[in-house]
Amino acid sequence: MNVPVIHGWRTLAHFVAQPLPEDWRDDLARRIGRRPRRVGVWTELAMYGARCCIEAAGESALPAGARVRVASRRGAWGATHAGLAQLDAGLPMPFTFMQSQPALMLAEVGRCLDWQGDASFMLCRDPQRLPAIAALGAAPAGLLLGLVEEEHNGEPPRTEWWRLTPA
Amino acid sequence: MSEVPGVFLAGIGLACALGDDMPSALAALGRGGVSPMPVEVADGVRWPVYKLAAQDGDWMQRLRAGVRKVVAQTGDWGPRTAPLFVASSSLDIGFMERAPQDQRLGGGLQDFADAVAGAIDWQGPVFTVSTACTSALNALLAAADMVRAGEPQALVIGIEPDNRFTVAGFGAMQLLAPESARPFGAGRKGLVLGEAVAALRLGSKPARWQLMGGSNVVDGRNPSGTEAGAVRAMCHEALSRSGLRPGDIDLVKVQAAGSPVNDAIEVEALRQVFAPLPPLVSLKSAIGHTLGAAGAAELALLVGCVEGGVWPQVGYPIDESLGISLCTQPPRALKHVLLNVVGFGGGHASLVLKDCEA
Numbered sequence: 001m002n003v004p005v006i007h008g009w010r011t012l013a014h015f016v017a018q019p020l021p022e023d024w025r026d027d028l029a030r031r032i033g034r035r036p037r038r039v040g041v042w043t044e045l046a047m048y049g050a051r052c053c054i055e056a057a058g059e060s061a062l063p064a065g066a067r068v069r070v071a072s073r074r075g076a077w078g079a080t081h082a083g084l085a086q087l088d089a090g091l092p093m094p095f096t097f098m099q100s101q102p103a104l105m106l107a108e109v110g111r112c113l114d115w116q117g118d119a120s121f122m123l124c125r126d127p128q129r130l131p132a133i134a135a136l137g138a139a140p141a142g143l144l145l146g147l148v149e150e151e152h153n154g155e156p157p158r159t160e161w162w163r164l165t166p167a
Numbered sequence: 168m169s170e171v172p173g174v175f176l177a178g179i180g181l182a183c184a185l186g187d188d189m190p191s192a193l194a195a196l197g198r199g200g201v202s203p204m205p206v207e208v209a210d211g212v213r214w215p216v217y218k219l220a221a222q223d224g225d226w227m228q229r230l231r232a233g234v235r236k237v238v239a240q241t242g243d244w245g246p247r248t249a250p251l252f253v254a255s256s257s258l259d260i261g262f263m264e265r266a267p268q269d270q271r272l273g274g275g276l277q278d279f280a281d282a283v284a285g286a287i288d289w290q291g292p293v294f295t296v297s298t299a300c301t302s303a304l305n306a307l308l309a310a311a312d313m314v315r316a317g318e319p320q321a322l323v324i325g326i327e328p329d330n331r332f333t334v335a336g337f338g339a340m341q342l343l344a345p346e347s348a349r350p351f352g353a354g355r356k357g358l359v360l361g362e363a364v365a366a367l368r369l370g371s372k373p374a375r376w377q378l379m380g381g382s383n384v385v386d387g388r389n390p391s392g393t394e395a396g397a398v399r400a401m402c403h404e405a406l407s408r409s410g411l412r413p414g415d416i417d418l419v420k421v422q423a424a425g426s427p428v429n430d431a432i433e434v435e436a437l438r439q440v441f442a443p444l445p446p447l448v449s450l451k452s453a454i455g456h457t458l459g460a461a462g463a464a465e466l467a468l469l470v471g472c473v474e475g476g477v478w479p480q481v482g483y484p485i486d487e488s489l490g491i492s493l494c495t496q497p498p499r500a501l502k503h504v505l506l507n508v509v510g511f512g513g514g515h516a517s518l519v520l521k522d523c524e525a
Contacts, residue, residue: 073276073277074272074275077272080260080263080272081271081272083332083336084260084264084272084332085268087208087209087264087331087332087335090209090210090212092209092332092336092338092339093339094336094339094341097332097335097336098336098390098391101256101299102297102298103298103299103300103301103510103512103514104511104512106298106385106387106514107386107512107513108390109387110385110386110387110513111387116384116385116386116387116396116397116400117384117385118382119385120296120298120309121296121297122295122296123277123280123294123295123297124277124292124293124295125277125281125293126292129292129294133294133309133313136309136312136313136315136316137312137315137316
């Protein structure tokens with residue numbers, strides 16, 4: 001996605017990891033003080049990017065009044081595909097199902113930021129509409145906006161985040 | 168300084184287990200409701216689901232036909248250029264589970280909303296909102312922001328189509344009840360899922376029902392449960408954004424999905440916000456937990472109940488330890504309603520609805 005344009009807003013930080021550093025999972029564990037458990041790679045990518053972006057913005061924590069908005073073309077593709085295969089086999093597994101759900105990613109992103117607030121997973125074919133709608137009615141604490149993609153069909157994984165506030 | 172426009176309900180459409188439109192749904196509710204149907208997710212593994220009426224055609228044809236019927240209930244749109252929000256938890260997983268493995272998930276998550284938009288020849292911008300059970304309320308909040316910012320109208324479609332994947336997933340997580348939904352009920356054993364399509368047409372032109380303030384609070388500490396602190400926060404924030412105090416609320420549409428633990432947490436948190444508790448109403452024993460559609464489907468049905476003079480009955484004993492009751496008729500004075508939805512993934516969302524004719 002191109003850098004989001006929201007008139008009257010400024011970018012506090014823009015973080016993109018593509019390619020990801022080889023030790024990104026270790027880096028995430030260092031940053032949040034634990035290794036994520038029972039979450040899928042898509043959620044881990046979101047956690048990593050969100051945390052790095054906040055730190056790049058020079059913030060120790062995301063303000064309570066900020067909004068988190070995350071978008072993705074395919075979401076937790078791997079977990080969803082695995083969950084469907086488990087359904088075919090008559091053995092649906094609870095953690096695979098949970099990992100396929102975007103809401104679980106939002107929960108883990110909030111948790112790794114030690115933050116409780118307005119988080120949502122939204123999509124639109126026109127990616128510029130997402131920051132615009134996220135900004136409507138947003139508090140002065142602004143937005144944390146993420147775009148997260150798993151590796152798929154040779155496309156490398158990507159986690160790209162922006163910390164935006166009204167100017 | 169110009170005044171921020173209000174946001175009003177300009178039209179409602181609903182298809183749920185009770186019926187394919189509001190009159191048939193209210194008629195079924197008046198007769199005592201309907202029963203969930205068994206859905207087999209694996210050999211010998213069945214869970215009850217409040218299902219939409221069976222229709223002809225393949226999965227995608229049924230989806231399109233259902234969306235067309237429900238949106239038609241919201242009135243004549245003329246040019247369909249307003250923003251459209253498609254809120255769903257399951258999206259098109261029901262289509263994918265019927266496809267050969269190597270042809271699954273070849274597209275993207277926006278494909279489902281595009282199919283919904285295509286069914287009604289929608290020309291405006293199309294958004295997907297997928298935050299599990301709070302999807303439709305979050306879509307409503309975003310759509311209301313757009314109307315306040317100057318869009319004359321917006322359409323929110325909450326939709327939870329038939330699929331086994333979600334039923335199997337909730338079953339695997341041991342969150343489902345084996346027989347019936349008993350919100351706040353004695354011996355409640357969990358959720359019963361439901362299918363629904365609900366359409367809410369929002370506009371700035373004054374109408375009977377006004378959307379006041381709302382809130383969305385994600386709390387990741389307990390991804391499959393209700394957090395009391397988040398329930399309190401969502402209620403306080405929705406009230407604050409509506410310029411109201413707890414005593415101004417005449418009715419709370421509770422989450423009350425039938426979970427042994429979460430229902431009790433919800434009641435305790437509501438007590439900490441409201442003293443005394445306003446009348447409470449639950450709709451999940453009538454239509455099930457319609458997940459991503461719940462915010463729209465339950466709002467639509469509640470408005471239908473108030474306008475139609477039909478009220479959901481409670482056909483099971485309430486858990487006495489909760490110290491509450493569910494009202495069996497509309498409150499005599501009903502002006503402000505608080506709708507609460509709590510969801511999988513730590514989502515907690517509220518919306519205040521005002522009856523401008525009260």
